[in-house]
Amino acid sequence: MKKNLIRSYVAIFVATLSVVACTKKEDNSNKILLGEYGSMTGEVANFGQSTHKGITLAQEQYNAAGGFNGKQVEVKLYDDQSKPEEAANTVTKLITQDNVVAVIGEVASSLSLVAADVAMRNKTPMLSPSSTNPDVTKKGEYIFRICFIDPFQGEVMAKFAGQNLHAKTAAIFRDVKQDYSVGLADFFKKAFEAHGGKILIDTAYQSKDSDFKAQLTEIKAKNPDVIFIPGYYNDVGLIAQQARSIGIKQPLLGGDGWDSQDLVKVGGAALENTYFSDHYAPDTTEPTAVKFIASYKAKYGNETPDAMAALGYDAFFVMMDAIKRAKSVSREDIKNALAQTKDFQGVTGKTTINAERNAVKSAVVLVVKDGKPKYFATVEP
């Protein structure tokens, strides 16, 4: 009994010691160290993993081409388990312990928001590949992003519905559990009404629901021209199937949350005649993107990269482009250089960072045809 007690004390003591033992700061003089925090596990793990694949590919290509002034670039990755506390912990560790020059991450806006505070406090540039919530970059001058923001995406789909599909009325079916979905739905509503359209019904579900028929029947009764579903792909697949099965024939619209290999796997034929806005089209002919897709497929067993991977890839190169232009490899200079990013040609189009530290870039609208998302239109900002 007493022996056990002593043993447990020893265990705690050793754990504490092991933490204290590694207090020393990393010496990064012969390499360039970037930090990445992402959801390798947890709710939005697939986004985090895709992004990491993109970043890893970019880093390998960059180092193979000679690196930065002969120095290799390393990316240190920590898993934040899709939890806000963990995001804060990992970013603090990256900045204060590993001494990284800049941080790349996160996909989910809720995690980026927490980490942005940490980055601001430590005056370290943070580049989010795909957080679309406007509040993220409002945190301060060290926080950047290379994707478009939700108001723009809502505007794109509202414009697209009105001009290309000639929709006068729309229904919104939002996921109240996801900040992303709620935000995008609000912006779509605003933009659609501003263009003279009418929202007939605005109803909601919660992620991981499996039966949507009650709400869909309600939507069907109002007979809108289009139905906007700004959810994530796994729910959208099911929603599409159930919508078609109760006889909803109208086009379904969505945002970049639809982007996944699994969308069509779940939704199948029900997804024909659906459109969603995205950061890039997998069937693009733009040379940078074609090269990226080919090398991604070669590295990851013929897997088609999704938008998260493409944005991760771009985030790395935007960062390296800024480091190249910076006066020195210091956090302050990298921040200034990032702010001056202009017409950077990446996989997801030309990126220019504006005064609000957001990327000004075009969005593409994809249509699902023959079981594959295909390029349909480009919408300029």
Add this chain to the structure above:
Amino acid sequence: MSVTQKSYFTWSIAIFLGVLFSEVLYPGLNGYYQGILMVAGVNIMLATSLTLINGFTGQFSLGHAGFMAVGGYTCASLTIYLLPKLGLSPLGIGFFYAAALIAGGIVSGICGYLVGLPSLRLKGDYLAIVTLGFGEIIRVIFLNVDAIGGARGLTGIQNFTNQRWIVACTLICCFIMFRILGTNQGRGMQAVREDEVAAEAMGVNTTSTKVGAFVMSSFFAGVTGGLYAHYYGYLNPSTFGFMKSFEVIVIIVLGGLGSVSGSILAAIALTILPEALRPLQEITKVDFRMILYSLVLILFMLLKPNGLLGRHEISYYWKKFRRSKT
């Protein structure tokens, strides 16, 4: 030394160590360790306050995260919506923040009262389900109220919480939890835990004892929620799911149900453990952390089913140790 003098002595040392820590030790630490210590402080408060219900009173509550959310959101709403209108000086802001923390605690305590009252007829599993339901209700309410951010989460909370707040609140919380055992209320709680019928026969008002435990525990959970909100500067309803409640329960079970010092030790250990295992991830390139963490929990429960300290405080073992030497 009399018992009272001894207690004064112990607590003055604790306060001295607290001041020493927050004024001398903490500022010299690397930001990463500062972060871990802050989380440890938050976990200590959550664990010791839950000990009151699950440990001393022998009830089983699964709604601690819900109480924490109520306090956090109340406190954050006050500092976001009311504070800028008052135009206070820095010192005034400090006082306002303290008041907001207490307000968060009080609202949370009222919720504790509301949950505690109808749940009194329930015991064990049934009470656990009621409190679990309460936690979920709270989470879903916050998810759907747009004024406090809804699913997007509440942003724009100022980072008022520094080490002084955490140390002070942790000390106060621990002090009350240690001392309550000696009071009428505290003995009543233990009596209820041992045998409710016998306790009632001896004149313990079991109703007020149980409700009292709920109110006090949720008060401190609420204060902790406020500190948490103003440390991270962001609140999201998904943080306060039942997993958060489970984390706290794991801490107090591991520390020994009914032992305040055990909960404190376990809270510190379980905050440090996942971070201490992080270097392992770099070596193996696979995130084994959570597997190992869970493994440690399982092994611990198998080898030491009563938790770190069982039902006793650390002083008990200290005395025993001294006696065995003489």
